[in-house]
Amino acid sequence: MSVFTLAFPKINLSGIGAIEALTNRLETEHSNEPGLLICDPAMVELGFANKLLESSLNLTLFSDIRPNPDTNTVNQALDSFVTSQASYIIGLGGGSAIDTAKAIRILSANEGPISRFNGVDTVNKISVPLYAINTTAGTAAEVTSNAVITDTATQVKHVIISDKIIPDISVNDPSVMLGIPSDITAATGIDALTHAIEAYVSVGAHTLTDYASLESIRLIAQYLPAAVDNGEDIEARQMMAYGQFIAGLSFNSAGLGMVHAMAHPVGARKDLPHGVCNAILLPVVCEFNRPYRVEKFAKVAHVMGVDTSKMSEEEASLAAIEAIKALCKRVRIPKGFAELGVKESDILEWVSDAMNDPCAAGNPQPMTTQQVIQLYQQSL
Ligand SMILES: [Fe+2]
Structure with a gap:
């Protein structure tokens, strides 16, 4: 052990x-x-x-x-x-x-x-x-x-x-x-959600961090829309502060994954905000990772408020991906990198950095170069 x-x-x-x-x-x-x-x-x-x-x-x-x-x-x-x-x-x-x-x-x-x-x-x-x-x-x-x-x-x-x-x-x-603009609240909030989800499904996940990950996902799913809609909502701000904090406790020990590994080169080369890069990549990478962590993604759906009581584990895991997409849409995350001026020809120069990023090692399933390229293409 x-x-x-x-x-x-x-x-x-x-x-x-x-x-x-x-x-x-x-x-x-x-x-x-x-x-x-x-x-x-x-x-x-x-x-x-x-x-x-x-x-x-x-x-x-x-x-x-x-x-x-x-x-x-x-x-x-x-x-x-x-x-x-x-x-x-x-x-x-x-x-x-x-x-x-x-x-x-x-x-x-x-x-x-x-x-x-x-x-x-x-x-x-x-x-x-x-x-x-x-x-x-x-x-x-x-x-x-x-x-x-x-x-x-x-x-x-x-x-x-x-x-x-x-x-x-x-x-x-x-x-x-309280004064953080809604777009920054949304991007940083989905960054925190990414920390919690990546830590939860990471190869480094542990029972001690799983508790924090799930509670963080629950808090963020429940309170992020309110914090985006009304920045002065002190309860939503407080719960988001707790949610992002315990997500940090979790990923600090469990590690992250390919969302962060792929977001880092985009942010560096295009000077785009970290939270926005993660938010665009999160649903795409989760779709890739879901088959390797079906039970955990089913639990993600449950804590995000999906009624999974009549679903199979497979159905619930798929519902988690839809819940993540719905939350990103609800808080007005850009649909893809193309909206931010990124071109398909930019992708190739990111791939090597993403594959070599220290966060890549935490992903539940290693990716090939071709798979990284495909996921970047899906995120445009
Ligand atoms: Fe992050």
Whole structure:
């Protein structure tokens, strides 16, 4: 029997007021020590960064974060880290800000460039604490051992997977999620659903993560439409925050699959949002995977609200695919990549990166090159 590793942050603060709770802790633990706050410009404009900057914490701000963070951004953030002599790092935002903060944590204790750490378990040491405040629901970057950084020179995404970069404290405060636009709510919500489903059917799935996966799928199916329709619905935001968090707990240990492996090169080369790429690929890849996980997809249908009581397992598993498609349509996910300017001739340059992506190993059935090409074609 193999040993299963369950990895997650030491502490999680969840609920309205969680950011203030973190600030209070840090004011005690770090007193006047310098720290680096990494976020995107929206966090400054919306005033969330100022809440931290106006506390008694001695923070330097780096707010030049863009979607799909790249090696140039990491190098600039590292300059801020070195100049400020920071002894801890706070990442405030979605995956882009928190992944950059994870990269700085690596480079604070190891010689760069960050591309050296592409792959699994490549980080040997770390030196400074990392605190991650999540503002989307979401990538679950505040929970996980993953960081994805696009190489500016090659446009390839480096996927770094190491339990050394799991934040020490993760924060989920739904009050900062109220203002997220509906299209971003939809894309990040389906990203979280993808985490839960890929972890549930992954070759690395375990009883300990299956509970979290199923509950996450149930919460997202129930509350994502409400969060998209009315961003001010605090109950929907709170439940989405919980749903994406436990999806992160699950996939952090169980792994992901070909949705993420195929989404990464599209996002890197076309500079498209991660959540949108996943959302377009999710139903297509699930159709491929369904025959290899019929029992599990039948359970997915049940927790998504399908009445499976009179269905065979096979029928219920097929109903899960329809439920996933219906949810994507309900929250207005683009039908395919063609709507986003992608051409069929773009596909061939993605295939090799997808096949070699670390997430590919988790898929319930390995894919051939030809199958990857066919699934990309179906996703146009
Ligand atoms: Fe993701």
